[in-house]
Amino acid sequence: xxxxxxxxxxxxxxxxxxxxxxxxxxxxxxxxxxxxxxxxxxxxxxxxxxxxxxxxxxxxxxxxxxxxxxxxxxxxxxxxxxxxxxxxxxxxxxxxxxxxxxxxxxxxxxxxxxxxxxxxxxxxxxxxxxxxxxxx
Numbered sequence: 001x002x003x004x005x006x007x008x009x010x011x012x013x014x015x016x017x018x019x020x021x022x023x024x025x026x027x028x029x030x031x032x033x034x035x036x037x038x039x040x041x042x043x044x045x046x047x048x049x050x051x052x053x054x055x056x057x058x059x060x061x062x063x064x065x066x067x068x069x070x071x072x073x074x075x076x077x078x079x080x081x082x083x084x085x086x087x088x089x090x091x092x093x094x095x096x097x098x099x100x101x102x103x104x105x106x107x108x109x110x111x112x113x114x115x116x117x118x119x120x121x122x123x124x125x126x127x128x129x130x131x132x133x134x135x136x
Contacts, residue, residue, distance in 0.1 A: 011068040018062065 034051050041047040085091045120130035
C-alpha cells in the first residue's frame, strides 16, 4: 500500500466502486455462476458454504466502509451548515454544533422550531408571509 493512502481514501474508493451499476451486475453474475455450478457440485454443503462465507465477509466489511463514508459525509455537511448559520446575519449561533447536544437540549430546540413552523403554516392560511425573522 502506498504512503498517504489511508483508510478514508480506501473507504471512499470502495464506496464509489460498490455503488456503480457495473458492480451490481458483477455481483449478480457471480451469484448466477454459483447457481449454475450447483448441479456440478451436487449442491453440496461446501458449494453452499462458499456463497454463504463470501457474502457474509463482504457484508461485514461493507458495513464498516459505508459507515465510515456516511460519518465523514455527515460531519462535512454539519460543518457546512454551521458555516451557513455563522455567516447568516440574524441567524442564531446557538444552533451551531447542535448534533453535540444532549437529547433533552435538542428536544427544546426542536420544540421551539416546531412551534415556529406551526405558527407560520397557520399564518399562511390567513394570507400572512412566513419569510420574516422570529425575533423583533
